Amino acid sequence: MVTSFNRRCGETIVMKTIESKEPQAHTANIRGEFRELIQHLRDDGKRVDEPKARALFETAAEVITGLETAFQHYEEKREEAWK
Numbered sequence: 001m002v003t004s005f006n007r008r009c010g011e012t013i014v015m016k017t018i019e020s021k022e023p024q025a026h027t028a029n030i031r032g033e034f035r036e037l038i039q040h041l042r043d044d045g046k047r048v049d050e051p052k053a054r055a056l057f058e059t060a061a062e063v064i065t066g067l068e069t070a071f072q073h074y075e076e077k078r079e080e081a082w083k
Contacts, residue, residue: 027071034068
């Protein structure tokens with residue numbers, strides 16, 4: 001199943017919905033979405049000239065990178081809380 005969302009600028013965002021009951025399937029799917037968003041933020045940061053906007057995009061990319069890492073740690077059971 002695929003879920004679509006429309007952006008204001010007319011682009012369509014497609015997010016895959018997984019039917020699995022396995023948490024790791026869902027965390028892997030979300031991690032992929034995070035990676036796409038991180039790349040999008042970094043690409044947009046290179047396209048704008050305003051330093052504050054660049055900083056905003058890079059900060060957002062770093063925050064989402066932290067979330068992606070947390071999901072990965074869950075999948076790998078690296079942290080004590082996930083064991």
